[in-house]
Amino acid sequence: MTEQRFEDELRKFIVGAQKIAILGIGNDLRTDDGLGPYIINGMKTKHPSVLIENVGSVPEAFARPLAEFGAERIIMIDAADMRKPAGHIEFVTKDRIGGIALSTHSMPLSILMQYLEQQTGGQAILLGVQPISIMFGEGLTPEIQEVAEKIISTIDIILEEHLGGL
Numbered sequence: 001m002t003e004q005r006f007e008d009e010l011r012k013f014i015v016g017a018q019k020i021a022i023l024g025i026g027n028d029l030r031t032d033d034g035l036g037p038y039i040i041n042g043m044k045t046k047h048p049s050v051l052i053e054n055v056g057s058v059p060e061a062f063a064r065p066l067a068e069f070g071a072e073r074i075i076m077i078d079a080a081d082m083r084k085p086a087g088h089i090e091f092v093t094k095d096r097i098g099g100i101a102l103s104t105h106s107m108p109l110s111i112l113m114q115y116l117e118q119q120t121g122g123q124a125i126l127l128g129v130q131p132i133s134i135m136f137g138e139g140l141t142p143e144i145q146e147v148a149e150k151i152i153s154t155i156d157i158i159l160e161e162h163l164g165g166l
Helices: 003-014 031-042 059-069 109-120 142-164
Strands: 020-025 050-056 073-079 089-092 123-129
Touching (some): 020 031, 020 059, 020 142, 031 073, 059 109, 073 142
Parallel strands (some): 020 050, 020 073, 073 123
16 A cells, blocks of 8 residues: 555544554564554654554453443554565455454454444544564564554554544
8 A cells, every 4th residue: 555545544434533552462572563662662752642552462452441431443553474575564244354353352343343443433544554574572573663663653644633633
């Protein structure tokens, strides 16, 4: 996905939402699988209408706080084997998630997305990034770290634009 298309899809997904949750999923001891936590830790947005949380490898445990927050949009960020070139970014709905391998999670993300939507009444989407490696090791591969930095700045900018308009 091009950077412009990523920005456009993100804007379209959050339009009309007053409460947005961003969940970083993954294991930061498995190289690129630490993408979600890395992005969460790098975000600068501090706004009461945005819930930013590193949920590690058990995102299902975070359903109650999400429901209490009243999230209208849930963006889950994770490394996802989409059989695409390294660093490929894609928004994936629960209907399209079937063929994507997500290695370190106990609950299939399609079921998790459905569960979170039921609990919150909001909409959930996966922001997947094609990893290079999910072998044991700390830190992202340099190529994926570069993609992660672009994602961080794009999300921060778009949230600032969106929240300024509320």
